[in-house]
Amino acid sequence: MDFFNSAIDILKILVMALGAGLAVWGVINLLEGYGSDNPAANAHVP
Known part of the structure; x- marks a missing residue:
């Protein structure tokens, strides 16, 4: 039982x-x- 306690x-x-x-x-x-280091990442162009 000690093994299970240590495993837990x-x-x-x-x-x-x-x-x-x-x-x-x-x-x-x-x-x-x-x-805001990369404003192009926020440009959602379709």
């Missing part, structure tokens, strides 16, 4: 690390969306 602890750490990485990536994407 490792999975918890992996899930938390994955969530933190996704959160950082989302914040970076939000901040990049407000940048």
Whole structure:
């Protein structure tokens, strides 16, 4: 049973690390969306 407890602890750490990485990536994407470094990217030409 000790093996399963350690495996669950490792999975918890992996899930938390994955969530933190996704959160950082989302914040970076939000901040990049407000940048006006490339005005041509907003030109919606049909």
